[in-house]
Ligand code: AMP
């Protein structure tokens with residue numbers, strides 16, 4: 308049995324990130340949020356493109372202040388968008404608005420709050436700014452040729468704004484990973500089946516929860532449906548999944564029950580099995596296999612337990628990070644986000660396996676608190692609804708009293 312840490316490392320080592328040449332596409336910037344840059348983006352422009360004012364005020368030549376106790380106000384105003392820099396005579400200043408082009412002779416802007424008008428055409432500075440103050444020189448933020456965003460950046464709204472400002476209409480991103488989702492079990496019925504549920508049957512909920520988790524990572528979920536616990540059908544479904552996807556996730560059939568075929572079947576079909584079980588609760592049975600075809604990169608197979616909560620915990624702990632690595636995202640996206648919080652109630656675990664207890668993470672009176680749910684059955688999906696965190700009790704950690712700090716995986 309693998310420790311959680313070793314399982315995480317083993318899985319990440321199996322993932323070969325997308326190729327920046329073959330696994331990329333060009334998309335419109337407006338569609339890019341959540342996507343991963345496949346190349347370094349270098350600015351084609353200086354930013355600011357031209358020297359301009361950072362304030363509403365008056366532009367002037369700093370050294371003129373020595374000779375001229377009052378500055379003469381030029382007749383032309385400089386609003387943002389005015390296209391040619393105005394000339395400025397010695398001893399003159401010009402009314403300028405934020406974003407306006409600085410006049411050629413000017414080097415400093417005084418805020419409009421800091422002057423008084425002597426008459427219609429003259430003003431006096433009440434507060435003298437430092438030389439260069441309130442001016443945004445051309446290229447001060449970045450220069451043409453400088454790196455804006457490196458490959459592997461996950462595009463967020465701030466990057467969208469920065470790239471729009473840098474005049475990127477289209478960008479090169481990695482393609483989205485394709486993830487096939489299979490549900491195994493004779494008891495499973497499709498959500499949209501018209502027939503009434505018979506005794507012993509349940510709806511295949513994993514198909515939908517896992518597909519949603521996959522989509523949340525930015526990957527494409529490919530629903531492969533339900534496969535009964537029969538070897539020949541399972542073999543065909545696994546083969547079809549491998550053919551269409553980069554990653555396959557099947558749920559169910561990975562325990563040691565009489566109908567749990569996934570692992571033996573994978574081995575018979577020539578897959579290489581790397582992990583069979585992990586010392587984690589919930590989610591102990593976890594099959595991780597690779598599929599070496601005539602491909603540049605092996606395909607990754609995850610067999611997670613059928614219990615709905617276990618399946619989701621396995622995804623959060625092990626699969627989300629592998630999808631991130633495959634997708635070309637930089638290393639900061641390969642691991643879950645951990646913080647610490649104060650538990651509001653006693654937490655218990657058996658101590659043999661690393662235990663994940665779900666609950667509510669809140670910001671209360673200046674600290675994070677964790678409140679566990681009341682019922683920890685790994686079949687009880689409704690207890691997971693609305694939770695946003697998993698408290699982690701390490702191996703041999705059997706008890707965390709209320710008021711103590713606990714490690715939290717933030718969902
Ligand atoms: P298994 O891992 O196949 O032994 O299944 C463990 C438990 O999870 C059983 O109670 C199954 O009925 C249930 N289960 C398996 N697959 C699913 C699924 N796709 N949706 C909901 N429950 C499932």
Ligand code: MG
Nearest residue numbers: 492559560613
């Ligand atoms: Mg089963």
